[in-house]
Amino acid sequence: MNHQELLTKQVFTLVDILWSHGVDEVVISPGSRSTPIAIAAELHPHIKTYVHPDERSAAFFALGLSKRDHSPVGIICTSGTAAANYTPAIAEAELSHLPLIAITADRPHELRDVGAPQSIDQNNMYGNYVKYYTELPPADAHKSALNLIGTKVMQCSRYFNGNETGPVQINVPVREPLIPDITRTDLFYREKAVRPEYQLTDHALTELTGTGLVLIGETMETLSGIEPVLDKDYLAVIADPRQHIRKTLHNTVTHHDLIFNALDEDQFSYIEENVDYILRIGDPLTSKAVNSFLSATEIPQYLISEHQNLKTFPIAPYQAFVGQVRGTLKNIEFKPGGRRFKHWFSNMDAAVESHIDLNIHQYTDEGRCTYEIFKHTEAGRSFFLSSSMPVRDGERYDTVNTHTIYANRGANGIDGVVSTALGMASKQKVTLIIGDVALYHDMNGLIMSKLEDVDLNIIVFNNNGGGIFSFLPQYDNQDHFERLFGTPLDLDFRHTAALYDFNYHEVNSYADIDSRLVNAAGRNLIEIKTDREQNLKQHQQMKTEIGDMVKSIGY
Structure with missing residues (x-):
C-alpha cells in the first residue's frame, strides 16, 4: 500500500472509532499538518463539525458543546503552538469533568528536535490536566496498526463518562503528503458501541x-x-x-x-x-x-x-x-x-428574598440591573454567568429561580467565557452576563456567531475595569489599585458588535431593561455602563441591610 492509502486508513479509522464511542461533534481549527484528520471528520456522515480559526477559543467552544449533557466532543488542531492554545480549556475541562478529546496533529519523529518549523514537544503536553494520553505511530502497513487505534480509543473512552470523566489527548504524527483519499468513505462503517454503565462503589452511604x-x-x-x-x-x-x-x-x-x-x-x-x-x-x-x-x-x-x-x-x-x-x-x-x-x-x-424584592427599588447598581434581567427573562432561556461578579450577583439577586444557570467554575477563570457560552447557545437559547474585562479577554470567540450562525444575547456590564477587585483587600491600597487591579480599558463595545454582526443596545439605567430587550431573538449585545465606586457602595449597603435583618431573626 502507498502512503496515501495507509494515511487514509489510519485517520478515517481513528475518527470512525471515536464516533462509535460517542464523539458526535468535532471542532476543527484550520492547519496544514492536521489536514487528513480534519478531512476525515468533515467527511464522516454522522459527525457534526464546526470550524473555528482560533484554537484557544475553539477549545472553549467545544467545552460549551459538552457542558449541558457532558457529551464527548473532539477538538482537532495542527502541530506546534496551536496545540498549546488548547491548554486553558483543557484545564477547565479537567476540573469540570468534561470529556474533551484533543486530537493534536504532530510532526513525525524525524522532524522533532532538529529545528523543523512548527514543531514543539507535544508529548503529554497537557500534563496533569488530561486523564489519558497516547500517541499513535505514523501510518504504516504493520498488521497491528488498526487494532492499536481501536485499543487506544477504547482505553481513552473510559473517561468519556462515569466517575473519572475528563479530557484526553491523542497525539497523531503525520508524514507528508497530507491529503487522504476522500473517496474511501467505506471506512466509516462501524456502529455505536455500548457505553459502560456508571456503577456505584461498593462502599456506600446507607x-x-x-x-x-x-x-x-x-x-x-x-x-x-x-x-x-x-x-x-x-x-x-x-x-x-x-x-x-x-x-x-x-x-x-x-x-x-x-x-x-x-x-x-x-x-x-x-x-x-x-x-x-x-x-x-x-x-x-x-x-x-x-x-x-x-x-x-x-x-x-x-x-x-x-x-x-x-x-x-x-x-x-x-x-x-x-x-x-x-x-x-x-x-x-x-x-x-x-x-x-x-x-x-x-x-x-x-425573609432575605422578600427584603430584596421590597427594597430593590432603592438601588441603581449592577445588582439592581441583574435583578431586572432575571425578572424579565423568559423561563425557557438559560443563563451563562461569567466568573467574578456576574456569577456572584446571579446568586445574590436572582429571586425568581426559574432559569437554568451555567458557569465555568472549574478553574473559575475569565478566559473562554464567550466561547463556552456560544457552544451552549448552538443548542439552546442562552443569555451571557459578563464584565467588560472578560468580554475583551475572549472577543475572538465571537467569530463563531458569524461562522456558525449562532444566536446569543450578551449583556456586558462595562464598569471600565475589574469590578470584583473593589470587593477585595487590594482595594485598600489606593496608590496602586487602579493601575494594577482596576485596569480601566476604556472600551466602547458598539464597535465589537459591529465587527461581529451583533445588534447593539446601550442601556443607561435599570429602567431600560424590559422583556422585549432581554428576550430579543438573534445576536444581541447589550452594554450596561456602570460606575465601579457606586456599585461597591450599593452592594455593601444591601449586604449591610440584609445582615442586620438576618441577625434580628430569632428562634
Whole structure:
C-alpha cells in the first residue's frame, strides 16, 4: 500500500472509532499538518463539525458543546503552538469533568528536535490536566496498526463518562503528503458501541440520622426526580445557582451567601446545636461565606462525589463516597430528626428574598440591573454567568429561580467565557452576563456567531475595569489599585458588535431593561455602563441591610 492509502486508513479509522464511542461533534481549527484528520471528520456522515480559526477559543467552544449533557466532543488542531492554545480549556475541562478529546496533529519523529518549523514537544503536553494520553505511530502497513487505534480509543473512552470523566489527548504524527483519499468513505462503517454503565462503589452511604443540612453543588448528573427523597421536614437544603434542582425542590435555600455572611455567634451556635450532620453533594458551592462556615463548624460532614478525584474543599469531610448521586441518595435511610431548624432556616431565606424584592427599588447598581434581567427573562432561556461578579450577583439577586444557570467554575477563570457560552447557545437559547474585562479577554470567540450562525444575547456590564477587585483587600491600597487591579480599558463595545454582526443596545439605567430587550431573538449585545465606586457602595449597603435583618431573626 502507498502512503496515501495507509494515511487514509489510519485517520478515517481513528475518527470512525471515536464516533462509535460517542464523539458526535468535532471542532476543527484550520492547519496544514492536521489536514487528513480534519478531512476525515468533515467527511464522516454522522459527525457534526464546526470550524473555528482560533484554537484557544475553539477549545472553549467545544467545552460549551459538552457542558449541558457532558457529551464527548473532539477538538482537532495542527502541530506546534496551536496545540498549546488548547491548554486553558483543557484545564477547565479537567476540573469540570468534561470529556474533551484533543486530537493534536504532530510532526513525525524525524522532524522533532532538529529545528523543523512548527514543531514543539507535544508529548503529554497537557500534563496533569488530561486523564489519558497516547500517541499513535505514523501510518504504516504493520498488521497491528488498526487494532492499536481501536485499543487506544477504547482505553481513552473510559473517561468519556462515569466517575473519572475528563479530557484526553491523542497525539497523531503525520508524514507528508497530507491529503487522504476522500473517496474511501467505506471506512466509516462501524456502529455505536455500548457505553459502560456508571456503577456505584461498593462502599456506600446507607444511613443518616437526625436533622440534616444538605448542600448541593453542580453535578454532572441531573437530579430531576430525586425531590421526594430530599423533601423532608428535617432536611434543610441549600442549592448552588448551577444546581438546577433548586427550581423544583420545595423550600430550597438559595440566598445562603447573604445568610452565612451575616450570622452572629448565637446563630452559629444554634446551627451547631440543632444540626446533626451536613451532607455535601457534588462540586463545592460558589459561596465563600458558606465555605467559611464549613471550615469552622464541628458538625460531621459527609461528601457524595460523582468522581474519584474528590473535591474536598473547603475542608476534608468525615467520610466521602463516590458514585451516582441519585442512586446513592435513594439508598440512604434517612432517620428523622427535629423540624425546628429547617423551619427557621427556610423562613430566614424567605425573609432575605422578600427584603430584596421590597427594597430593590432603592438601588441603581449592577445588582439592581441583574435583578431586572432575571425578572424579565423568559423561563425557557438559560443563563451563562461569567466568573467574578456576574456569577456572584446571579446568586445574590436572582429571586425568581426559574432559569437554568451555567458557569465555568472549574478553574473559575475569565478566559473562554464567550466561547463556552456560544457552544451552549448552538443548542439552546442562552443569555451571557459578563464584565467588560472578560468580554475583551475572549472577543475572538465571537467569530463563531458569524461562522456558525449562532444566536446569543450578551449583556456586558462595562464598569471600565475589574469590578470584583473593589470587593477585595487590594482595594485598600489606593496608590496602586487602579493601575494594577482596576485596569480601566476604556472600551466602547458598539464597535465589537459591529465587527461581529451583533445588534447593539446601550442601556443607561435599570429602567431600560424590559422583556422585549432581554428576550430579543438573534445576536444581541447589550452594554450596561456602570460606575465601579457606586456599585461597591450599593452592594455593601444591601449586604449591610440584609445582615442586620438576618441577625434580628430569632428562634
